[in-house]
Amino acid sequence: MRLYNTATRTVEEFHPHEEGKAAVYTCGPTVYHFAHIGNLRSYICEDVLVKTLIYAGYELKRVMNITDVGHLSSDADTGEDKMLKGAKREHKTVLQIAEQYTKAFFADFNKLNMRMPDVIEPATHCIPEFIHMIEVLLEKGYAYQAGENVYFDTSKLQNYYALSNQNEEELKEGVRDDVGVDENKRNKTDFVLWFTKSKFEDQELKWESPWGYGYPGWHIECSCIGIKHLGEYMDIHCGGVDNIFPHHTNEIAQSEAFLGHPWCRYWFHVHHLVEKGGKMSKSKGDFLTVSLLEEKGYDPLAYRYFCLQSHYRKPLEFSYEVLDQMAAAYEKLRRRTSELSAEGEVDKAVFEKYRSRFSEALQDDLNTSMAFTVFYDMLKEDTNDATKRALTESMDSVFSLKLLEPYAAAEVDEELAAFAEAKIAERAEAKKAKDFAKADAIREELLAKGIVIKDTREGTKWERA
Ligand code: AMP
Ligand code: ZN
Secondary structure, eight states, X not given: OEEEETTTTEEEEOOOSSTTEEEEEEOOOBTTSOOOHHHHHHHHHHHHXXXXXXXXTOEEEEEEEEBOSOOBSSSSSOSOBHHHHHHHHHTSOHHHHHHHHHHHHHHHHHHTTOOOOSEEEEGGGOHHHHHHHHHHHHHTTSEEXXXXXXXXXXXXXXXXXXXXXXXXHHHHHHHHHHHHHOTTOSSTTOEEEEESOOSOTTOSOOBOOTTOSXXXXXXXXHHHHHHHHHOSOEEEEEEEGGGIIIIXXXXXXXXXXXXXXXOEEXXXXXXXXXXXXXXXXXXXXXXXOHHHHHHTTOOHHHHHHHHHTSOTTSOEEXXXXXXXXXXXXXXXXXXXXXXXXXXXXXXXXXXXXXXXXXXXXXXXXXXXXXXXXXXXXXXXXXXXXXXXXXXXXXXHHHHOSOTTSOOHHHHHHHHHHHHHHHHHHHHHHHHHTTOHHHHHHHHHHHHHTTEEEEEETTEEEEEEO
């Protein structure tokens, strides 16, 4: 298995810490609002990663946190807590908001046919672990108290920028405002581990700690939850590219300072789904959700199909025109595969040939579009349905497009066919009775339903307009 690793900026052979096992961590959602379909692109690509590893035979454990405290409206430590913003917007408590949007997130997860993580841990469940990690960081001299908050001292690290490939000059720009806001920081890249005092005094959820009544900074949760459930060595850490800096950079800083050794070897980052106007963002108010796509008549799996056609390391531009094309291609494919018969013997040689080509495509840094080429080639292969069905089943364990399930649109078709046949019979009667006006009216009626009829020597035939 070869994967692009943000830490080394190269495609590398995957060697897990323990042979045959894969310890995978995913930054979960900040549950202050619905996930937008951009967030879900990241999770779909991660789902493909996870299923590819399982397909390749790895014993996999995946952990995901739920951010229900500590993520401020800027990824640096400024602004209001996102959860509190959500609660105010909807006149609810923070915990009600967290529960509501965690449920909504996993409802979308399900609709997109993703494998549930093995462990799902909300940040608010791990406050004692956060406090412990901060205590150790203070003891080891990697953290300091200032202005009633606790900060991580990034100057204590030899290579703080290991992941993000940024240099200090570039960073100066991005964080200059931040330095102005928080004068307690010794270095501009230092970040908060524990707040007792922020510019916003009305934080709803607070806990007792050795440093006073307060709440954790955002980054600490992923270090703690990762180590709690996956141990001291993590194989792959996932997220969207916006997480590289500062979130993942700070996670590495904390975890390695705490553990005293390297922590996670492979960093997997998904590029963004973008709109013509630029970045897709939840704070814009009106944003694209799975429910909105459903309201517009799209099957959520058509969106999954859309995401799988492009590579995770390229930005993907969303438009309804392209989604329409993808939805049509998906429908056509599903009609085809759901009709594959199971009768007959599977041709083992053909099965192996395609299974290995498919596996190779995915193991080449998740080349999903190549995997689809293999899949479509397979459907064209001169072999029986049973073999194609078995291969579809196998490949769909990664694609997860329900390719063998009876297709709902097919039922609609049956209704449509029955309607067309009945009307054609009625029209034949009308013609026999020389009631041509009625016959024409029936033709029009069918056309209004998208059915075109043709009189042929073999009788009247119909097709979709
Ligand atoms: P959040 O709920 O904001 O913490 O984000 C959840 C996940 O979505 C993170 O892994 C982000 O990196 C990712 N993400 C945010 N915006 C986009 C986008 N436009 N396209 C793809 N992934 C995104
Ligand atoms: Zn995280």
